Structures are given as structure tokens and as C-alpha cells.
Amino acid sequence: MEYNFRSIEDKWRKHWAEQKTFKAETTSTKPKYYVLDMFPYPSGAGLHVGHPLGYIASDIYARYKRLKGYNVLHPMGYDSFGLPAEQYAIQTGQHPAITTSENISRYRDQLDKIGFSFDWDREVQTSEPNYYKWTQWIFKQIFNAWYCKVEDKAKSIDSLVARFKAQGNATVKAVSDEVAIFTAEQWNAKSAKEQEEILLSYRLAFRSETMVNWCSELGTVLANDEIKEGLSERGGHPVIQKKMMQWSMRITAYAQRLIDDLNTLDWTEAIKEQQRNWIGRSEGASIRFELESDALATDENIEIEVFTTRPDTIFGVSYMTLAPENEYVSRITTNEYKEAIREYIDKTKKRSERDRMSDVKTVSGQFTGAYVKHPFTGAKIPVWIGDYVLASYGTGAVMAVPAHDSRDFAFANKFDLPIIPVISGGNLPEESHDGKEGILLNSDFLNGLKVKEATTAIIPKIEDKGIGRGKIQYRLRDAIFSRQRYWGEPFPIYFEDGMPKTMGDKDLPVTLPKVEKYLPTEDGEPPLARAEHWKTADGNAIETNTMPGWAGSSWYFLRYMDATNDGEFVSKEAQSYWRNVDLYIGGSEHATGHLLYSRFWMKFLFDMGFVSEQEPFKKMINQGMILGRSNFAYRIKDTNTFVSYGLKDQHDTTPIHVDVNMVENDVLDVEAFKGWRADFTNADFILEEGEYKCGAEVEKMSKSKFNVVSPDSIVEKYGADTLRMYEMFLGPLEQFKPWNTNGISGVNNFLRKLWRLFHDAENNFVISDAEPTKEELKTLHRTIKKVQEDVEAFSFNTSVSTFMVCVNELTTQKCNKRSVLEPLVILMCSYAPHISEELWELLGHKDGVTYQDFPKFEASHLVESSHTYPVSFNGKMRFKMEFPLDMNKTEIEKQILAHEKSIHYLDGKSPKKVIIVPKKIINIVV
RNA sequence: GCUCGAGUGGUGGAAUUGGUAGACACGUCAGACUUAAAAUCUGAUGAACAUUAGUUCGUGCGGGUUCAAGUCCCGCCUCGAGUACCA
Incomplete structure (x- = not known):
């Protein structure tokens, strides 16, 4: 037997584990490099071949950096809180911790087989109390902080209390809820409870009644990024809007910094753009319109505030529209219209969020009977409500300019409201002129200006009049931080006199209590309410919500730096040495969730002086998803006869998914197929050229499509080195591509060819110490140059080709010279570490290949x-x-x-x- | 609708600043070895025409710039991803 990958790979796996070859030291004279993979949620299905794609790429890079003389931190762990384990617990009664630990050990087995150079001494699991103790601790810091707009950073809540005591809140510029102005005397006169209540309006983690996305099927609220097209991302259940008491995080305080600092990151433009859109900054003005309504008492004064990005079109306002949910609606509606308004609101409530989104073309609305006064012309402007206005954005009210906004235009046409053009150009009255080209008209003092000039001119006028100001509005909402679930971090919070209070540091972690059932209680309380004695020593009730999935994943990259520290979430020394992640590899689907929350927490921890960097991930590469390649057999209708792909058009057939593990190069293993399912045992086959050919289609990898390929089966058949190189050979890392094993034998052949360079026909190790020829050196140095360039550019597929060309050339040259093959082994060891270690040892080295020097490229050989x-x-x-x-x-x-x-x-x-x-x-x- | 990304042989994919299109691999075909098969090795393999020499066409489509375009510019088409009444 020649290249025996099984014994080689077993041997080196064991060796690396025993020697702790990849242990990263926090003290080193070498420069540091931190390579991180997005850690997986350990699902019950195990890893399929798509998962390791990114891990292989990062492992190659980590090993490359070691050869280049860096002290590399390359850890792995598990995002182990989450819904599937809990759903399983609800069905079976098995504690999610048991399910989770079983899944983790399966993942670990699978990961170990692929030869990753992880430092397993730093493993983290977010559901372990010694980890979530620090998630709770960070939550406490966020709870005990407020955001100062003047210094543009988070500060401790004590500093705020001190200012209230001395000066009241008039001079405090904070990101907060709306709070009435009070003086120092008034503050000092307030009861402790009243003071607490006010502080909640300032805290960065706070509790309030908010509109939430409620998913009754999952029995919990969901964040905006957990909803796709009006359905829950997990399970695809309907989601409705509901007002509930919830914990939130004031991420909106960081909106501008989260946009600005994107410029410092080496991420793809696509992800940065997604984050920018999600945060949704728009510049404009907020303008107050004075209300005139018969419904108001004579001494009552109401002003309705709108936000607009087009203050230049103010003279084109011909009506105003409020969201049906807007708080003013009931107050301003005149008697005459009360009934019609009530009917309209009922109707819109019945339309689900999903209907409203999928059907944006139907225009609907209702007049309230009220009017506002135009601040410049004094004209009477009717106030309508309409469900095209969103309650959650801006003030839930818009000034309608039908001539220059297509939505207002559609509304005005339907209800026959006036359309006043104020900008030249466009194609009125056929369609509205939404563009920003043109000259102002019908606009008093703005007439003759260009749109841009008018926008700059109008804002000071608005401010002079005292009716509004220039404003920047963000689409980003504060992040709902509580879930009505069991399998998550408990809050380090108890309630005293109805006010939330934090547990002391010595009481952390607040561990998950035992419960009999993992369902909500009969009166709709979260599962933790089922726990007995869910109270502090003083008998105060403990918070029953748990934290969302993103809590633990928002800071795990810091914990790896100092994973076993009992006294701190990360020590100052470890953090200031490793700083932040140099290279992060993972999917782009986390653009508006994990990646945004992690940046938010990092900035917060930076503001509070706990970490030395503002951004968690300097450079990021997003690997493409590996799709499944399903195979089909074609059964002739109403028979048990299957016809080969090329002949199927001669019959009336039904395609049937066949397990791809029974198919090689689209040829079906007929015997395996017969044994697969009882009803196929006696099946007949119409073959072409003696073979049964299957059809194929690209779909997502899933159990139900029988197209899941596990890395284990590939490792079993070809070895881990082949799997690693083949996954890279498949194509560019970032690209989405179907998995297909058609080419894997080529990579396996290549490794055997490499082996044969070092061995004679009888598999004896034979190496020559003779001087290399010019041609041999040229081959070697061309390879060094190209591989180095490719790795730096994350073009791993082309470096695999380069290795193939190199080995082909050396085979032709019959080169078995030490001075050529030794550098080649080092080059290859980040891609195919097992065979490289083995060859390195056969070459007579005792010190392992991992920490050798990367071969030096010498241009002179290519001249x-x-x-x-x-x-x-x-x-x-x-x-x-x-x-x-x-x-x-x-x-x-x-x-x-x-x-x-x-x-x-x-x-x-x-x-x-x-x-x-x-x-x-x-x-x-x- | 908007924002990104991608369209190259039978297949996965290569192609520095514009400079030999199809590297490398799979598959297919032919040959060697073998009683036979597997494995291995060698050769051919973008398409069409031509006995050969060779000729023509060819990177989603249509134009343009250039000595030279897969690559740059203009206008489209198709597919994938994200987002969606954000005023």
C-alpha cells in the first residue's frame, strides 16, 4: 500500500492533541494574529460538507501565518443557547443542556477529523454558567450606563445621578426617552422609586412598554433581524405587532458611530452597505404644524411634528397623513368623522403586517375632520390617516407633497386632494416628480433656487420661526433584548418595589433553574416563572425573561483571549495583547444581526474602558454557501420501473430524490438503491449503456432532499487532506456553489502523486541530496511566489492548482531532491497538514512542520x-x-x-x- | 422598485496593469499493461468547415474606444442574494 492516509491522519491527529501543538501563548515576542471563525450553533443534524468550508480557509490562513512567524490565536467554540434544543425539550422533556452537550460532542468528533489547528484549551460554550456569568456581568455594565451626546460616549449611571443631584437634567444631553425637565431640588425631593423610574429612561439597557414582534407559535418576541418577509426566520411562523413590557438595548445611541466606523473596516462593500441601509440614516428636518380642530377645547394646543427629507418642498404640502396608530388620532378626530375613523382603524388592524407589506399598491385612508395650519402660507391643510404611513418611523406622521412623492401622489389621486407642483420638470400630472433636479416655483422666497440650494435655505427659516429644526433620522430601532424562553441567559435582575435592580457581582452567575416543563405558564408567563424559589434571599422576584441568542455571541471573541479567567471577562493584559480579530470568516447572513450587535457591544466596552479597540473584526471574508446537488431517478408512472436519465423522455415519469450517497458521477448504484427502501427491492431498471444515469438539480442541502453529504463520509473514503484541498479546489471561497464530488478523485490523485515524488516503485522512501537543476528551482520558486500571493488574496482554489502544476512538473523532471521537496512540504502543510507532517518526519525532522519558516522566494531563479x-x-x-x-x-x-x-x-x-x-x-x- | 454579486467548453473553474481565452481538475474518447476487470500510465478533447496545410466562429446580448477587449466605456437581457410604503 502506498499513500495510507488513514494511518497517517490518525497518527498526526493524536500527536497534535497530545503535544498541544496549536496552543497560543498570550506572552510572546512574535507579532500576534487572531483568526476567527463564526462559531456554530450545534444542531442535532451534525456538520455537513458546507460547514467546514470557512473553517478550512481560516485554518489554512492560520497555519500560513504561523509559518510567517506570527503568534496565532485560532480558537473554536459553540453558540449553544438556542431554539432547537428548547423545542426538543418541549417535545420530549429532555433538558436542553443534555441535548446540547450531545450535539457538541458530535460536532467535536467531526471537527477533529478534519485536522484543524484550533487551540481547544480556549473553547467556549455560551450556555455554560462560567461563560454566561460574564454575559450577565456585561449586561449589568450596560444597565448601569447612559449615553452622553456631548462626549459622544457611554458613561456610568453614577455620573448621571451626580449631575441630577447638582443641576437637574436641563443641561444633560443624553440619548434617552422623553423626560420632563427637572431641577436639582426637584430631583433630590423625589422618592427612590421615582428616581429609579427616571433613570430607566436613560439607561442603555432598559425596560419599557414597547411594540414588539410577537410570534405566538414560538411563544416569544423576535428582533427585526430574526424576521424574514413577515415570518419568523426559524420555523417560518407568523409574527404580529403587540405592545409588551420588554428589555431593550439603546443601540440607537451608537447609530452614527456604527455608520462612520464602517470606513475603517476591511469588509466587503456588500455587507457594509447592508449595515448602512439597516441603520438607515436620512437627513432632513422636523417641522411642527399647529392643529385646528373642532374636537379640541379652546385652550388646547396641539402641534403635530413630522419628519421630512425634503423640507425644500414645504410649499407643496397639500395635506397631512398620520399613521392609524398615531396617538393623536383619537384626540383630533371631529365627531362627524369618529365613526369612519374607527371603522378604518379596525380594518387596518385586521390586515396583518404581511398583507400590508405584500400589498403596497392598494391605497387607503380616511379624513379626520381636523386641519393643520401651513407654517408659511397659513393655509388650512386637511389631516388624514393612512396605513402607508408607518407608526414606527419618525413621528408616525408625514407632510404630504403629492407633486413630488409618488406615495403621496397615489393617495392624493385616490382622494382627490390638490397637487401643487413646486419644482420644475417631471411629468405631472401623469406621475409625481420625485427627483432632485429642477428649479423651485410656487414657493415664495424659495422661487428660482435649485433643489439643493432650497434645502439649505429653508432649514434656517424653519429654525428662525421656531417651528422645527434640521434633523437626522435613523431607521435603526432599539434592540429588544428579552425572550420568553427557557434556554437562554437569565437576567441578573430582581424586582424591588416594582423596580428592576441588579444582582451583586458575587451572586453571578444567576444559573438557570430547574423547571418541570419548558412551556410558558398558563397565564402566559415565561417558563422561568415555573421555577420554584425563583426569588432572591430577601424574597424579591427574579426576572423571568431570558436573553436573546445574540447576547452570548456579541462578545465571545473577547473571551477566547482569556477563556478560563474566573475573575474578569477578559484580563487587561490578554485583551491589550490580542486586541481584536484580525481575520473573521463566516457567512454574510449575519450582516444585520450578530455583526451589528458585536460592534455595538465592543464600542460600549471601549467607552467604559474595558477594551482597547472600538471594532471587533478588522477584516472579514464571507464564504459562500455550499448548496446540495440532488440526484433523481425517474419512475415510469404507475409502475416500479425506473428509466435512466437519457431515456426518460420516451416515458411518462415521476422524478424521485435518490440519496446522493448512492450515486457516483451521476451513475446510480442500483443494488444500494434496491436496498434503500422496501418498495424499491423489486424495482426494474431501464439502463443506458449498462448504467443507470441520474438527473441532477441544485438545491439547498437538506435531509428531506437526500442530498446531504457529511464530511465524515468523505474523510472515511479519501482522507481529511483530500477533503480540505477539494473544498478549496471547488472554486472561489466567496462564491455560492453546489457540492459535487465529481472532481474529488483528481485531488486524491494529486496527493498520491505527491507521495510518489518521495517514494520509489516499492514505496521505499528515497530522497536525493544532489544539487537541484535550474528547471527544478524554477518550478519551486514559481510555486512559492504564486502560493504566497494566492493565500494573501484568499484565492485558495488557484493555489491548489498551482500545487498540482508543481507536482506534475517535478514528476516529469523526476525530481526527488531534498532541497526542492523540503520547501514544498512546508508550502503544502497549511493545505494538507497530515501528509505534510508525515513527509517532514520521513525527511528526518523531529520538530514538526507547523512552526517552520515559510520558504523564501528568490526571483533570481525565474530570470x-x-x-x-x-x-x-x-x-x-x-x-x-x-x-x-x-x-x-x-x-x-x-x-x-x-x-x-x-x-x-x-x-x-x-x-x-x-x-x-x-x-x-x-x-x-x- | 432599490442595493449588491454573477453570466467563459459537456462540468467545476483559470486568465497580474487591456497583451497567446479555456491553466488545473472532472468527464469523454483512444492506446499501453491485464485471461479479464479495477488501479496505474500515455495521448486527444471549445465549435464548425477542410483529406492535409489550414480557415472561420467563439467569454449573456447590442454598440463603442484601442494596434489589441473576458478585462475599459455606453445601452440592455438573464440568474442569485439582501431589502422593501423609512416620508
Whole structure:
């Protein structure tokens, strides 16, 4: 037997684990490099071949960096709180911790087989109390903080209390809920409870009645990023809007910094753009309109505030629209319209969020009977309600400019409201002119200005009049932070006199209590309410909500730096050495969830002085998903006869998913198929050329489509080194691609060929100490250069090709020279570590290949004295001719034109021009 | 609708600043070895025409710039991802 991957891979796996080869030290004279994978949720299905794609890429990079002399931190862990384990607990009664630990050990087995260079001493599991103790601790810090707009950073709540005591809140510029102004005396006179209540309006983690996305099927609220197209991301259940008492995080305080600092990150433009859109900054003005309504008492004064990005169009306002949920609606509606308004609101409530979203074309609305006064013209402007206005954005009210906004335009047309053009151009009255090109008209003092000039001119006028101001509005909402679930971090919070209070640090972690059932209680309380004695020593009730999935994952990258520290979430020394993640690899689907929350927490911890960097992940690469490639067999209708793919059109057939593990190169293993399901045992087959050929289609990998391929089966058949190289060989890392094993034998062949370079026909290790030839050195150094460039550019597929070319050339050269093969083994060890370690040892080294020096590229070996030029006529390559590099252009031109083939292609004509690009090409224009 | 990304042989995919399109691999075909098969090795393999020499066409489509375009510019088409009444 020649290349025996099984024994080689077993041997080195064991060796690395025993020697702790990949242990990262926090003290080192080497420069640090932190390579991180997005940690997985350990699901019951285990890993499929798509999961390791990113892990292999990051592992190659981590190993490469070690060869380049870096002290590399490359850890792995598990995001182990989450819904599936809990759903399983609800169905079976098995504690989610048991399910989770079973799944984790399965994952670990699978990961171990692939030969990753993780430092397992730093493993974290977010559901372990010694980890979530620190998630709770960070929550406490956020609870005990407020955001100062003047210093533009988070500060401790004590500093706020001190200012209230001394000056009241008039001078405090904070990101907060709306709070009435009070003086120092008034503050000091308040009861402790009243003071607490006010502080809740300032805290960065706070509790309040808010509109939430409620998913009754899952029995919990969901964050905006956990909803896709109006349905829950997990399970696809309906989601409705509901008002509930919830914990939230004031991420909106960081909106601007989260946008600005994107510029400092080496991420793809696509992800940055997604975050920018999610945060949704828009510049404009907020303007107050004075209300005139018969419904108001004579001494009552109401102003309705709107936000607009087009204050320049203020003279085009012909009506106002409020969201049906807007708090003013009931107060301003006149008696005459009360009934109609009530009917309209009922109707919109019945339309689910999903209907409202999928059906944006139906225009509906209702007049309230109230009017507002135009602040510049004094005109009476009718106030309507309409469900095209969102309650959750801005103030839930818009000034409608139908001439220059297509939604207002549709509404005005339907209800016959006036359309006043204020900007020249466009195609009124056919459609609204939403663009920003044109000159202002019908606009008093703005007439004649361009749109941009008018926008700058109007804001000071609005401010002078005292009716509003320039404003920046964000789409980003504060993040709901509580879930009505069992399998999550308990809050370190208890209630005293109805006010939330934090537990002392010595009481952490607050561990999950035992419950009999994992369902909500009969009166709708979260599962923790089922726990007995869910109270503090003083008998105060403990919070029954748990934290969302993103809590633990928002800071895990910091814990790896100092994973076993009992006294701190991460020590100052460890954090200031490792700082932040240099390279992060994972899917792009976390753009608006995990990646945004982690940036938020990092900035908060930075503001509070706990960490030394503002951003968690400097560079990120998003690997593409590996899709499944399903295979089909074609059963002739109403029979048990299957017809091969090429012949199926001659029959009326039904395609049936067949397990891809029974198919190789689209040829079905008929015997395995017969044994697969009882009803196929007696099946007949119509073959083509003696084989049953399957059809194929690309779909997501899933159990139900029988297209899941586990890495274990590949490792079993070909070895981990083949799997690693094949996954890279499949194509560019970022690209989505279907899994298909059609080419895997090529990679396996390549490794066997590599092995044979070091062995004779009888598999004896034979290596020569002779001087390498010029050609051999050229092959080696071309490989060094290309592989290095490729790894730096994350172009792993092309470096696999480069290795193949190299080994093909060395095989042709019959090269078994130590001075060529040793550097090659080092080059290869980040891609195929097992075989490389084995060859390195056979070469007589005892110290392992992991920490060798990356071979040095020497350009001198690639220097050529001549170049074979492609000779083109009118851009078409016709033949090749070699010229010395030091020959001058005139001489080249003379020789090339004298060539017999040139004479043939010139066909008697004289060349117009001869272009000679040194070391590139010769082109003759005829 | 908007924002990103991608369209290259039978297949996965290569192609520095514009400079030999199809590297590498799979598959297919032919050959060697073998009683036979597997494994291995060698050769051919974008398409069409041509006995050969060779010719023409060819990177989603249509234009353009250039001695030269997969690559740059303009206008489209198709597919994938994200987002969606955000005023």
C-alpha cells in the first residue's frame, strides 16, 4: 500500500492533541494574529460538507501565518443557547443542556477529523454558567450606563445621578426617552422609586412598554433581524405587532458611530452597505404644524411634528397623513368623522403586517375632520390617516407633497386632494416628480433656487420661526433584548418595589433553574416563572425573561483571549495583547444581526474602558454557501420501473430524490438503491449503456432532499487532506456553489502523486541530496511566489492548482531532491497538514512542520534571458517566435518580418505598424 | 422598485496593469499493461468547415474606444442574494 492516509491522519491527529501543538501563548515576542471563525450553533443534524468550508480557509490562513512567524490565536467554540434544543425539550422533556452537550460532542468528533489547528484549551460554550456569568456581568455594565451626546460616549449611571443631584437634567444631553425637565431640588425631593423610574429612561439597557414582534407559535418576541418577509426566520411562523413590557438595548445611541466606523473596516462593500441601509440614516428636518380642530377645547394646543427629507418642498404640502396608530388620532378626530375613523382603524388592524407589506399598491385612508395650519402660507391643510404611513418611523406622521412623492401622489389621486407642483420638470400630472433636479416655483422666497440650494435655505427659516429644526433620522430601532424562553441567559435582575435592580457581582452567575416543563405558564408567563424559589434571599422576584441568542455571541471573541479567567471577562493584559480579530470568516447572513450587535457591544466596552479597540473584526471574508446537488431517478408512472436519465423522455415519469450517497458521477448504484427502501427491492431498471444515469438539480442541502453529504463520509473514503484541498479546489471561497464530488478523485490523485515524488516503485522512501537543476528551482520558486500571493488574496482554489502544476512538473523532471521537496512540504502543510507532517518526519525532522519558516522566494531563479513571443496579425495570434530579451526592437522587427510565416500572412502587403511589447506580445497591423 | 454579486467548453473553474481565452481538475474518447476487470500510465478533447496545410466562429446580448477587449466605456437581457410604503 502506498499513500495510507488513514494511518497517517490518525497518527498526526493524536500527536497534535497530545503535544498541544496549536496552543497560543498570550506572552510572546512574535507579532500576534487572531483568526476567527463564526462559531456554530450545534444542531442535532451534525456538520455537513458546507460547514467546514470557512473553517478550512481560516485554518489554512492560520497555519500560513504561523509559518510567517506570527503568534496565532485560532480558537473554536459553540453558540449553544438556542431554539432547537428548547423545542426538543418541549417535545420530549429532555433538558436542553443534555441535548446540547450531545450535539457538541458530535460536532467535536467531526471537527477533529478534519485536522484543524484550533487551540481547544480556549473553547467556549455560551450556555455554560462560567461563560454566561460574564454575559450577565456585561449586561449589568450596560444597565448601569447612559449615553452622553456631548462626549459622544457611554458613561456610568453614577455620573448621571451626580449631575441630577447638582443641576437637574436641563443641561444633560443624553440619548434617552422623553423626560420632563427637572431641577436639582426637584430631583433630590423625589422618592427612590421615582428616581429609579427616571433613570430607566436613560439607561442603555432598559425596560419599557414597547411594540414588539410577537410570534405566538414560538411563544416569544423576535428582533427585526430574526424576521424574514413577515415570518419568523426559524420555523417560518407568523409574527404580529403587540405592545409588551420588554428589555431593550439603546443601540440607537451608537447609530452614527456604527455608520462612520464602517470606513475603517476591511469588509466587503456588500455587507457594509447592508449595515448602512439597516441603520438607515436620512437627513432632513422636523417641522411642527399647529392643529385646528373642532374636537379640541379652546385652550388646547396641539402641534403635530413630522419628519421630512425634503423640507425644500414645504410649499407643496397639500395635506397631512398620520399613521392609524398615531396617538393623536383619537384626540383630533371631529365627531362627524369618529365613526369612519374607527371603522378604518379596525380594518387596518385586521390586515396583518404581511398583507400590508405584500400589498403596497392598494391605497387607503380616511379624513379626520381636523386641519393643520401651513407654517408659511397659513393655509388650512386637511389631516388624514393612512396605513402607508408607518407608526414606527419618525413621528408616525408625514407632510404630504403629492407633486413630488409618488406615495403621496397615489393617495392624493385616490382622494382627490390638490397637487401643487413646486419644482420644475417631471411629468405631472401623469406621475409625481420625485427627483432632485429642477428649479423651485410656487414657493415664495424659495422661487428660482435649485433643489439643493432650497434645502439649505429653508432649514434656517424653519429654525428662525421656531417651528422645527434640521434633523437626522435613523431607521435603526432599539434592540429588544428579552425572550420568553427557557434556554437562554437569565437576567441578573430582581424586582424591588416594582423596580428592576441588579444582582451583586458575587451572586453571578444567576444559573438557570430547574423547571418541570419548558412551556410558558398558563397565564402566559415565561417558563422561568415555573421555577420554584425563583426569588432572591430577601424574597424579591427574579426576572423571568431570558436573553436573546445574540447576547452570548456579541462578545465571545473577547473571551477566547482569556477563556478560563474566573475573575474578569477578559484580563487587561490578554485583551491589550490580542486586541481584536484580525481575520473573521463566516457567512454574510449575519450582516444585520450578530455583526451589528458585536460592534455595538465592543464600542460600549471601549467607552467604559474595558477594551482597547472600538471594532471587533478588522477584516472579514464571507464564504459562500455550499448548496446540495440532488440526484433523481425517474419512475415510469404507475409502475416500479425506473428509466435512466437519457431515456426518460420516451416515458411518462415521476422524478424521485435518490440519496446522493448512492450515486457516483451521476451513475446510480442500483443494488444500494434496491436496498434503500422496501418498495424499491423489486424495482426494474431501464439502463443506458449498462448504467443507470441520474438527473441532477441544485438545491439547498437538506435531509428531506437526500442530498446531504457529511464530511465524515468523505474523510472515511479519501482522507481529511483530500477533503480540505477539494473544498478549496471547488472554486472561489466567496462564491455560492453546489457540492459535487465529481472532481474529488483528481485531488486524491494529486496527493498520491505527491507521495510518489518521495517514494520509489516499492514505496521505499528515497530522497536525493544532489544539487537541484535550474528547471527544478524554477518550478519551486514559481510555486512559492504564486502560493504566497494566492493565500494573501484568499484565492485558495488557484493555489491548489498551482500545487498540482508543481507536482506534475517535478514528476516529469523526476525530481526527488531534498532541497526542492523540503520547501514544498512546508508550502503544502497549511493545505494538507497530515501528509505534510508525515513527509517532514520521513525527511528526518523531529520538530514538526507547523512552526517552520515559510520558504523564501528568490526571483533570481525565474530570470529569463529570452522570451517566446506570440506573433499576431491584426490581433490574431498566428505563430510563436523566441527572441533574446536584450535584443532591440528594430532588430526584432527585422527578423520577424523576414520569417516565412510572416511573408505568408502579409500576403504581399506591407505592414502598417509593428507593435512590440517587451516580454509580452508582438502585433503586426496590416 | 432599490442595493449588491454573477453570466467563459459537456462540468467545476483559470486568465497580474487591456497583451497567446479555456491553466488545473472532472468527464469523454483512444492506446499501453491485464485471461479479464479495477488501479496505474500515455495521448486527444471549445465549435464548425477542410483529406492535409489550414480557415472561420467563439467569454449573456447590442454598440463603442484601442494596434489589441473576458478585462475599459455606453445601452440592455438573464440568474442569485439582501431589502422593501423609512416620508
